[in-house]
Structures are given as C-alpha cells and as structure tokens.
Amino acid sequence: MDAQGSVAARVVAATAVDAVLNKGRNLDDALAGAGIDKTNEADRAMVRALVFGTLRTQLRNQRVLDLLADRPFRRRDSLIAALISTGLYALADARRPDYAIVSTTVDAAAGLGKPHMRGVVNAILRRYLREQDSVLAEADEHMDAHWLHPDWLIERVRADWPDDWEALLDAGSRQAPMWLRVNLQRTDRDTWMEQLSASGAAKAATHPELDAALVLDQAVGVTQLPGFLSGQVSVQDAASQFAAPLLHAKPGMRVLDACAAPGGKATHILECCPDIAELVAVDQSLPRLERMQENLDRLGLRATITRGDAANPEGWWDGDPFDRILLDAPCSATGVIRRHPDIAFLRRPDDIQALATQQEMLLEQLWPLLKPGGRLLYSTCSVLREENDAVVTRMLSRTADAEVLDLVRAGGPKSALPAVCGLQLLPGVGDGDTDGFYYALMARKLMA
Incomplete structure (x- = not known):
C-alpha cells in the first residue's frame, strides 16, 4: 500500500469515527457516509480495521488525548480529535512502523480540510510515543479506559453477573471470531472443511454442540469461502x-x-x-x-x-x-x-x-x-x-x-x-x- 493510499484510508476512517462519536450515526451508515465504497480494496480493509479498532479502544484513546492535548478540542475540530484517535489506535496496534503511522496521520489532517492542524496532530502523537507508558498507566486508572466500556454499562454488567463481569467486559473489547454455518442440505461439514483447507483462505474448527457451526482462525471475505455464492455456507455466530x-x-x-x-x-x-x-x-x-x-x-x-x-x-x-x-x-x-x-x-x-x-x-x-x-x-x-x-x-x-x-x-x-x-x-x-x-x-x- 502506498503512502497516499494510507492517507486516503485515514481520512475516511476519521470521518466515520467522528460520525459515530459526534453525530450519533450507526457504524454501517457512518462508513457509507464517509465514502468507504469509493476506496480501493486495500484501503477498504484498512478503513474497517482502523474504524473498528479505534471505536473498541476509544474510551482509552479519549483519556489519553485529554492528557496529551494542551486544551480540549473545540466541537468544530472533532474530526481532528477522531483522526488522532485513529493514530493512537494504530500506534498501539503496531502493525506498521511508528514513523509511517505518524506521517500518514499528520498528512490526513490536510485531507480533512484542516491543514493548519497538522502540527497539533504531529505534536500529540510524538508526545504519546515519548510518554506512552506513563500516559497509559494514568488513563488506565479510569474504569471506562481500563474496561473499554462506558461506566453505566460496567456497573450494570457487574451487578447482573458478579462472578463473570470481568471476563465478559474483556471479551467485549476484543475482535469477535468469524463463525460460519454450513448448509447441511447442500453439503456436510467435513466435506466443506476440506474445501476450505484446499482453498488456503483460512483454517476452521468445529463447535462441540452445533453440527453445522465452524469458527475460522481469521476473518475472510465471504467471496473467499468455498461455495458461499451457491449457498453451501453462511456467516452466523454460534x-x-x-x-x-x-x-x-x-x-x-x-x-x-x-x-x-x-x-x-x-x-x-x-x-x-x-x-x-x-x-x-x-x-x-x-x-x-x-x-x-x-x-x-x-x-x-x-x-x-x-x-x-x-x-x-x-x-x-x-x-x-x-x-x-x-x-x-x-x-x-x-x-x-x-x-x-x-x-x-x-x-x-x-x-x-x-x-x-x-x-x-x-x-x-x-x-x-x-x-x-x-x-x-x-x-x-x-x-x-x-x-x-x-x-x-x-x-x-x-x-x-x-x-x-x-x-x-x-x-x-x-x-x-x-x-x-x-x-x-x-x-x-x-x-x-x-x-x-x-x-x-x-x-x-x-x-x-
């Protein structure tokens, strides 16, 4: 992926995150409104990874941003706050070099029509890299940043499930596995698993109680699933x-x-x-x-x-x-x-x-x-x-x-x-x- 493509993806991702956080849009509408369908396939995957990851970690990102910014962001600069959040998530995710993440996130400020904010984005992200351990430790003192759920929901879950609330919240902040349902009217589970293995798209494991359920070791596009278009398999959580x-x-x-x-x-x-x-x-x-x-x-x-x-x-x-x-x-x-x-x-x-x-x-x-x-x-x-x-x-x-x-x-x-x-x-x-x-x-x- 070239640098320009990464910048375009970050512009779309920041726009979608801002639409959820500040305009009350659901994620599907936010992505559509941000123009994800106009991006190429590689950028589209990057946008989704950035948006989902940023929203999962947003309550921590916001605490970190509050600690690093000289002053609160004005409402008219909410797009820049969202952009910085995508940068904070990407740095924590560490799938690309830090310098590349900072550079493309800074350049995306201009793509959002805020070229004058490039210096602010650069300063906050570089300060985060210098003070990461101490800043994260301070943010983690807040319940919402630690559990990545809003305070009211933490309290409700804790009251309803006093023995299991920690495991529940921890799982809720992680990426969900991709479960499939094999259509047993058209094939059988073992045969379809052999087709999947031959395709090289992913590996699958069975469910101990559900005859048609399989979980993949990684998420893939439905068109990569053998027989999806002909009705051999569907995506459905167990x-x-x-x-x-x-x-x-x-x-x-x-x-x-x-x-x-x-x-x-x-x-x-x-x-x-x-x-x-x-x-x-x-x-x-x-x-x-x-x-x-x-x-x-x-x-x-x-x-x-x-x-x-x-x-x-x-x-x-x-x-x-x-x-x-x-x-x-x-x-x-x-x-x-x-x-x-x-x-x-x-x-x-x-x-x-x-x-x-x-x-x-x-x-x-x-x-x-x-x-x-x-x-x-x-x-x-x-x-x-x-x-x-x-x-x-x-x-x-x-x-x-x-x-x-x-x-x-x-x-x-x-x-x-x-x-x-x-x-x-x-x-x-x-x-x-x-x-x-x-x-x-x-x-x-x-x-x-």
Whole structure:
C-alpha cells in the first residue's frame, strides 16, 4: 500500500469515527457516509480495521488525548480529535512502523480540510510515543479506559453477573471470531472443511454442540469461502445458531419469525426443517427484508416475507395461528459490542427500560398468534437481565396459559449460564467464544 493510499484510508476512517462519536450515526451508515465504497480494496480493509479498532479502544484513546492535548478540542475540530484517535489506535496496534503511522496521520489532517492542524496532530502523537507508558498507566486508572466500556454499562454488567463481569467486559473489547454455518442440505461439514483447507483462505474448527457451526482462525471475505455464492455456507455466530434447534420446528408446521430480517435464523430454521408448511418472516425495514430475500435466493429457500410491525399483528396476520414463533426481540445489543463497537457510544442508560417495555409489548401481542400446545422462543443479544429474565418473568405472571420450558432438556447450550426463565450465553465465559445471547422457551398450555 502506498503512502497516499494510507492517507486516503485515514481520512475516511476519521470521518466515520467522528460520525459515530459526534453525530450519533450507526457504524454501517457512518462508513457509507464517509465514502468507504469509493476506496480501493486495500484501503477498504484498512478503513474497517482502523474504524473498528479505534471505536473498541476509544474510551482509552479519549483519556489519553485529554492528557496529551494542551486544551480540549473545540466541537468544530472533532474530526481532528477522531483522526488522532485513529493514530493512537494504530500506534498501539503496531502493525506498521511508528514513523509511517505518524506521517500518514499528520498528512490526513490536510485531507480533512484542516491543514493548519497538522502540527497539533504531529505534536500529540510524538508526545504519546515519548510518554506512552506513563500516559497509559494514568488513563488506565479510569474504569471506562481500563474496561473499554462506558461506566453505566460496567456497573450494570457487574451487578447482573458478579462472578463473570470481568471476563465478559474483556471479551467485549476484543475482535469477535468469524463463525460460519454450513448448509447441511447442500453439503456436510467435513466435506466443506476440506474445501476450505484446499482453498488456503483460512483454517476452521468445529463447535462441540452445533453440527453445522465452524469458527475460522481469521476473518475472510465471504467471496473467499468455498461455495458461499451457491449457498453451501453462511456467516452466523454460534450463539444465534442455537435458535433453530431450540425452536424445534417439525414437518407440516407453520412458523413465524418476528423481527426476522436479515434472515440468519429464518434460513437456519428452513435448513433444519425444509418440510415445514410455511415460514412467515415479518420485519419493518424494507432494506433489511431485501437483504433477507437475497439470502433466501442464495440458499435456494422460500419464505413468506411480510413487511409489518410485529407489535401490530392486525396489520399483517391472516388469522391462521402458528405452531412455532421465534421472537428475536430488538434489544440493547450489549452482547455483540465486540462486533458492533458503535453500540458503546450510541446506547444510553435510559434506553434499557424503553427496550424492555417494547419487548414486553411484542410478547403480549404475539402470544395470541400461537396455537395451544405451540412454542414461542424468546431471544435477545443482550447480556442485561432487565431485557431478558425480567421481561419473561413479567409476561408469565400475567399470562395464564403460558409456561416456561426447561431449555437444558430442550438441548440448550451447555456453556450457557442458568437464568430464572432461560439460559444466558456470555462472551468470554464458558466454551465456544460466542456472542452474548439469551434464550427462553415458552409453551402455550392446553386450557380446559
């Protein structure tokens, strides 16, 4: 990669980081708005590495910047602060020589329309190199800089998981592994692993409980995965691959996947039981539903895709009840921060109660759509009890025909921690190195 390319990548990366931190954009929108699609392939990879790494370490970067800068940056110079953060991350990552990182980061100030700030960027980064050990030690005295999570979330996690909070937070600040799901309708796991090995793209290891799950030793582009375009394999974290077997759809059943897009769990359900009568997939987002249709087409699967609000079934339900319902509810996504580091900056403490209220409403509205004797699987990618056990407990307390089922007997993950109503997977805790995920399985009783 030439120096000019590196400068262009740093301009895009700083713009995306600033959009997340100061404009409240989610990471996908921030990258798109910064122009990542206009960069070449090498720069694109560099941008993503810089942005994800910078956001994962931003709470430490900010503490370091506060110590090194002569005065706080004005809001109009937030782009330069973001640029320096990318430089601090790159220096800590140490994949390129220090002088090259400093030089290209300084030059990027001009690319951001701030040539007069080149001296400031240079001075701060060089001072960091001189005082790195002492500055990092002082920054590390702050909880947010040490654990790389906001203070409010540290306290919530610590209260909810007093024995596991440190491992959970540590895992949440690291790069997530790349998990795959082999389509067992089209190939078998061993055969596909042989194809991967022959390709030289990566090495894979199996999951002890999931027949179709593989984890790669390094992340690769999907086009490097043998048979991806022909539907032999999909990208899906192991934690979410438990949903389909726990739902346990059978031939002839009618299944609802509420909040379904972009379709990872829906397609897995169809792969596990291709003879179900119908899978209805509901979501409000048209772009996400379009992605779901693309995934179905790639895998050669069919589903009834419906645009609608899962909390308002009157707008889309045909009155025919379902044997199985999967509700993968909107949540804080605190179990997938390592995959989406922008969450640490976009979520606020007050969001959790609002999300719990929304989750309860979804359960209340969807429960009548379930046949007597049917099952509803509730899941979130949150690690917070307020969105998980608390929601299910309140639902059970006011729903006479609902009972919770034992997920351990239903084949739930052995590495999960027991919760009051279900099971909780935590990143960094137990075997498998999965995302944080909660499951609770409920049955609708046959009332006399």
